[in-house]
Amino acid sequence: MAIYDVIVVGAGIEGSSTAYQLAKQGKRTLLLEQFPLPHSRGSSHGQTRITRKAYGELEYYTVMMKEAFPLWETLERESGRKIFRKTGMLAVGSGDAFTRGTVPCLHRHGIPHRVLDYHQIKQLYPMIEYPRDYTFVLDDSAGILMADKALLSYQETFRRFGGELRDGEKVLDIIPGDTVGVRTSSHHYRTHSVVLTVGAWATKLLPKLQLTLPLKVLRISVLYWREKVAGRYGADKFPTFYEMKAVDNYAVFGSPSEEYPGLVKICLHWGPEVDPDSRDKADDSWVIDKMKRYIARHFPELEAEPAIAETCMYTMSPDTDFILDRHPSWRNIIIGAGFSGHGFKIAPVVGKLLTELALNKSPSYDMTKFRIQRFQHNAKL
Structure with missing residues (x-):
């Protein structure tokens, strides 16, 4: 053999x-x-993933991402496929570790970014609504990977x-x-x-x-929300975004309308714990209920019911x-x-x-x- x-x-x-x-x-x-x-x-699986260099206080990932970007470019050349699309990523939050740590980390590594206030954000992205005391950090190098x-x-x-x-x-x-x-x-x-x-x-x-490692498997609901006005959240107009403590201290992330025409992907970074061989038995109705309230509050120009719900799994370590x-x-x-x-x-x-x-x-x-x-x-x- x-x-x-x-x-x-x-x-x-x-x-x-x-x-x-x-x-x-x-x-x-x-x-x-x-x-x-x-x-x-x-x-x-799936069509897109967010990619970014902004990693809050977890600076070792920012360092790794500085190498990951050119390695993705190498794969693009070798495969002849376009894999990365630059959109920028908006970090949204109020006093959490992610937004607090993102600015000094990006600054230390010379990564292009902007710190914006509520009025500047409303000028750039009038289709979103967040509290006036939030911090908004735009990582200009970020975007989406065609997964x-x-x-x-x-x-x-x-x-x-x-x-x-x-x-x-x-x-x-x-x-x-x-x-x-x-x-x-x-x-x-x-x-x-x-x-x-x-x-x-x-x-x-x-x-x-x-x-036996302390790992847990979560079923993630990948939710797509329909634009009320077609093209409003296209990748040429809207960035990816991340809010660390968005819903019950869990993160929410999203990306522009790219995978399905007129649909924006916005998801909770958490879900029910599952067995990977029977993940579809899990009840994720509570995730969808929480996300419907989040969309109604922060994305008034999206329909408040998800148009498509798909499934992914996270394998979570404790840290x-x-x-x-x-x-x-x-x-x-x-x-x-x-x-x-x-x-x-x-x-x-x-x-x-x-x-x-x-x-x-x-x-x-x-x-x-x-x-x-x-x-x-x-x-x-």
């Missing part, structure tokens, strides 16, 4: 980015996905670099050792290293490796930081998990870091924030 250099399990954006980086470096790489591609059962095109571009370019992608093949067991066994629903493989980027299924696969680390007992089992609803935009850098770990290289960034060890008190190792 031939032995792969690395097998990557999970072909969402993080796994696809990792596999692409490995194949680009000439490594014999297999990328496995449990569902037939493309699919909408995980966390990486489905980004995912496809990574997978296609991975194959072009010699990678092997097999979908509709669920991983049943990981057998640790000097070489790692990977048993799927139809094959048994061997590899020098394995990278597990299995999204919500980390809660099911990792315990088989004697590793919302990622998990990028080696298994505590087996150095050739690498884990990327807990992306907490904000990992897509940083996927090029995540893929680079997981590749470095899989190839036993020193990581390019300080990994302290991403280590499993930080959960030592409430993780079963």
Whole structure:
């Protein structure tokens, strides 16, 4: 049996980015996905994601995003697809950590931005309504990623670099050792290293490796709201936006009318906890009720009933930081998990870091924030 250099399990954006980086470096790489591609059962589907350099007090993500932007541009060139559209991002809030930390962070890193008051915001974006005492920070470098095109571009370019992608093949067991066994629903493989980027299924696969992390899976309602006046919220007129403590201390984010004509995506950054294999049984009516009130209050030029409701899953870590680390007992089992609803935009850098770990290289960034060890008190190792 031939032995792969690395097998990557999970072909969402993080796994696809990792596999692409490995194949680009000439490594014999297999990328496995449990569902037939493309699919909408995980966390990486859909047409758009917000991307930004504004990260409040979490400055280490701003630093990573400074590298992510040019890496997305590289993928655009290699794939021949337009992936990024610049719209700017408006951070909205009153005294919260995100808006309080965003301005000095952007200033320190020389990132173009504007701090605006209520009257300036009403001149720029008269279609929104927020309290007069709010802070408004416009990250001019931000915009939207064409998520489905980004995912496809990574997978296609991975194959072009010699990678092997097999979908509709669920991983049943990981057998640790000097070489790692990977048993799927139809094959048994061997590899020098394995990278597990299995999204919500980390809660099911990792315990088989004697590793239970404090992760919870949330079902997110992806809501689209119809414009009362066509074109009012188009990407040429309206930015992406983020309010950290918008509804019961949970964040709300949104992006302009881009995916569906005349529909604006605005969502709550939270939802009911679910089992990833039965996510559609969850009751999310409370999310929609809260968002209807939010839209009526702050977006008077949108219809107050969602026109479309789709579903995504977040795999949340307690501190919302990622998990990028080696298994505590087996150095050739690498884990990327807990992306907490904000990992897509940083996927090029995540893929680079997981590749470095899989190839036993020193990581390019300080990994302290991403280590499993930080959960030592409430993780079963």
